[in-house]
Amino acid sequence: MSNTKYIFVTGGVLSSLGKGISSSSLATLLKQSGYKVNILKIDPYINIDPGTMSPLEHGEVFVTADGAETDLDIGHYERFLNTSLSKGNNFTTGQVYLSVIENERKGNYLGKTIQVVPHIVDEIKSRIKAVGKGYDFLVIELGGTVGDIEGLPFLEAMRQLKHELPNTQVLSIHVTLIPLIRAAGELKTKPTQHSVQELRRIGITPQIIIARSEKPLSKDLKKKLAMSCDVADDSVIEALDAKSIYQCPLNFLKEGILTPIARHFAIAPIKPDVSEWDMLVKKIISPKDEITIAFVGKYLHLKESYKSLTEALIHAGANIDTRVCIKWIDSEALEHTQGAELSDVDGILIPGGFGSRGIWGKILAIRYAREHKVPFLGICLGMQLSIIEFARNVLGIEKADSTEFAPDTSHPFIYLIEDFIDQCGKSQVRTIKSPMGGTMRLGEYECVLRPQSKIAAAYNHAKVVKERHRHRYEANPAYRALLEENGMQISGESKSGLIEAIELEKHPFFIGVQFHPEFTSRLQAPNPIILAFVKKILESKGATQKSR
Ligand code: GLN
Numbered sequence: 001m002s003n004t005k006y007i008f009v010t011g012g013v014l015s016s017l018g019k020g021i022s023s024s025s026l027a028t029l030l031k032q033s034g035y036k037v038n039i040l041k042i043d044p045y046i047n048i049d050p051g052t053m054s055p056l057e058h059g060e061v062f063v064t065a066d067g068a069e070t071d072l073d074i075g076h077y078e079r080f081l082n083t084s085l086s087k088g089n090n091f092t093t094g095q096v097y098l099s100v101i102e103n104e105r106k107g108n109y110l111g112k113t114i115q116v117v118p119h120i121v122d123e124i125k126s127r128i129k130a131v132g133k134g135y136d137f138l139v140i141e142l143g144g145t146v147g148d149i150e151g152l153p154f155l156e157a158m159r160q161l162k163h164e165l166p167n168t169q170v171l172s173i174h175v176t177l178i179p180l181i182r183a184a185g186e187l188k189t190k191p192t193q194h195s196v197q198e199l200r201r202i203g204i205t206p207q208i209i210i211a212r213s214e215k216p217l218s219k220d221l222k223k224k225l226a227m228s229c230d231v232a233d234d235s236v237i238e239a240l241d242a243k244s245i246y247q248c249p250l251n252f253l254k255e256g257i258l259t260p261i262a263r264h265f266a267i268a269p270i271k272p273d274v275s276e277w278d279m280l281v282k283k284i285i286s287p288k289d290e291i292t293i294a295f296v297g298k299y300l301h302l303k304e305s306y307k308s309l310t311e312a313l314i315h316a317g318a319n320i321d322t323r324v325c326i327k328w329i330d331s332e333a334l335e336h337t338q339g340a341e342l343s344d345v346d347g348i349l350i351p352g353g354f355g356s357r358g359i360w361g362k363i364l365a366i367r368y369a370r371e372h373k374v375p376f377l378g379i380c381l382g383m384q385l386s387i388i389e390f391a392r393n394v395l396g397i398e399k400a401d402s403t404e405f406a407p408d409t410s411h412p413f414i415y416l417i418e419d420f421i422d423q424c425g426k427s428q429v430r431t432i433k434s435p436m437g438g439t440m441r442l443g444e445y446e447c448v449l450r451p452q453s454k455i456a457a458a459y460n461h462a463k464v465v466k467e468r469h470r471h472r473y474e475a476n477p478a479y480r481a482l483l484e485e486n487g488m489q490i491s492g493e494s495k496s497g498l499i500e501a502i503e504l505e506k507h508p509f510f511i512g513v514q515f516h517p518e519f520t521s522r523l524q525a526p527n528p529i530i531l532a533f534v535k536k537i538l539e540s541k542g543a544t545q546k547s548r
Contacts, residue, residue: 001376005208005265008158009141010206011152012176012195017212020073023237026173027247029258030284031081032249032272033137037078039085040128042054043092043143044150044298044402051440059304063091063470063519067443073141075519079315082522096123113135116153124157124459136295146174147198152273159203167264172208174199174229175239178213178221187215187544189225196229207264208235209256215238221222235260241409244284246315246523250274263399280523288477289322291537296329303328309351309379312521318528318536324534331361341539342368347375347537350382352471364387375509375540377533381456381473382503383512384414387475390488390504417475417498440513441469447515453491455501457512458532465528467500467515475499475514476526509536 011019022195023039029157031037043050050058051069062075068087080086100123104114113120123408132138142158144151162170176192192209193201199206209229211217217225222236228269229236237255242248249272258270293313299305302414304337310326315326329341335358342348349368350362363384366389378386384402391400402414428441444466451463459465480490492501515528520526 001128001203003139003169003170004129004135005136005143006128006132006165007139007261008170008172009139010146010155010172010174010199010204011142011144012146012174012199013191015145015181017175017177018239019141019247020244021075021145021248022141022175022210022252024076025252026257027137027139028080028249028277029078029253029272029274030137030139031259031272031311031517032277033270035270036130036134037081037139038135039081039089039139039141040131041073041077041090041141041143042154043071043090043125044144044148044154045092045093045380046094046097048094048098049090049092053389056299058136059302061470063310063442063468063516064072064325065444065468066299069230069442069470071143072304072307072476073138075311076245078519079308079311079522082524084520086495088127096120096127096153099123102325105165118154119159120153121157121280124154125161127454128157128161139236145531148196152202155199163203168264169187170473171208171261171264172199172204172206173208173210175210175212178211178225178466180214183258185219187217189221189228189234190528192225193228199292207231208237208260210237210239210252210257211471215533216239231274232260235522244281245302246281246284246314250281252279261362283318284314284323285401287317287321287323288318289538289542290325291322291346292325292327293347293349293532293537294332294342294365295326295351296327296331296362297351298331298353300328300330306351308516308518308521309349310517312527312530315521315523315526316525316531319531320535320538322534322538329361329365331358331365334361334364337367339364342372342374345374346541347377347533349533350378350385352380352382354381354404359405363392367393370504370507370510373508374535375533376511377509377529378509378512379518380469381515383514384473384475386510386512387479387483387488387502390483391479392490397483402473414473416433416472417474426536434436440472441474444468445498445515446492447494449491449501450491451488453489454503454509454532455491455513455529458511459528466520467513467517468519469515471514475502490523508540509533 009023027037027039049063049069060072062072065084066086069088074090100119112186180185219236225236226233237257262270313324364384366386388400391397400411400413401409403412446464485507491503500514502512517527517529
């Protein structure tokens, strides 16, 4: 029998309490204590993956190295744990039902009636066990809130696992909210009591309560919570709003979360080494320097959709003791002001994006960066648009465009490749008529860097790097020579010749990348190109200040 210890994290009272950060923080503490830790996010919705959901519905779609479009919490897990996860680390109700139905069609259930119990629940358990295999701990975060209809089969799977395994192998943590009633200045425990009752009704008693609160919990209140939720007195963990999400593992440690965990699992005291983590968090909270980057995007009312990128900027900043302030600029608004907002920023960043809305504003920002020699990084759509801007304003090809916005353009600098070789060496076909789900170039690809280029220097002169993709369109190699003759270098390409990176020769830092570097950035290992960008900004800012 496997010895993996399972830690289930459920949420109560309401959503958005930071279950993802709580799960990541806990997994980080265990990993820093020398354990082998894996982590799993279960999403109770019916979509197969979040790939086709609007960012307004779901925030960012995070892409794993093996090309899965996953929940944004997987991004937090990778950033905290400094590790690459895969397809199996996130599954949805839709995926579970799909496998069961496929098995039924194949006749694998020998004519039985297929039911939620046992078939769906068994599928859930076997997926959980598969992710835990070979690890000391598996932290499982269940999306949604206890009481949701959709969550029931997962809670049942959790109950059954607890029943099947020894007590010392399954632990349940409930993350909940202790609301503050302002008029009375009082913190209220009742919603938590109800949520725990709901869990107990279905046979699960949490051993630890993580209590999110705006105000510190008094000793008495903690005692009352422990009493009413039937957990040990040391098992109510206060989780106040933190200055940085990366402070959460340190806060949990101070609150003593590892004591009841070690006791429950009957193992020796768990002692993490958090010295490096602590130092990085100090640099996030009170850094020496500060820079401001213009972030020109179109989902600005929903900053969650740029989560990995804003986190990557924090990582890069922490590593050079610098606060990276973001000036959010709505690309559509920029079209009306002709770029006035860009005059006081130290660097310009164009993130990825889809569709034609806001394109003009982004091109305007790119032109500004190019002409005023402001450090610039264009990611995915940002790279595609910097090629279009160059073609229009330097090469004078006014009609230069992407077939994404102008399907019949006479100058398709960005176009749809209908077949290409994927990262597993398989040939992929996609056309304008392909279904939306799962037809993008997704996941990790090798990128061969041009020696002596700025991007190669950023990657410490590596010849080949691996970065992750999520896009449909590509830069058209038919224009390669024209671009290069006029000063835009192709500085990175895939093994099969797709254009992966461009840079301008006569510019201190103007780089565009077809991949999403933000997906591989971690607090302890910032992404090299984003780090180089932030460093360059700090350096040029220092130089301008000196020359003033
Ligand atoms: N819309 C572009 C494409 O599909 C860019 C995508 C992106 O920026 N992630 O190619």
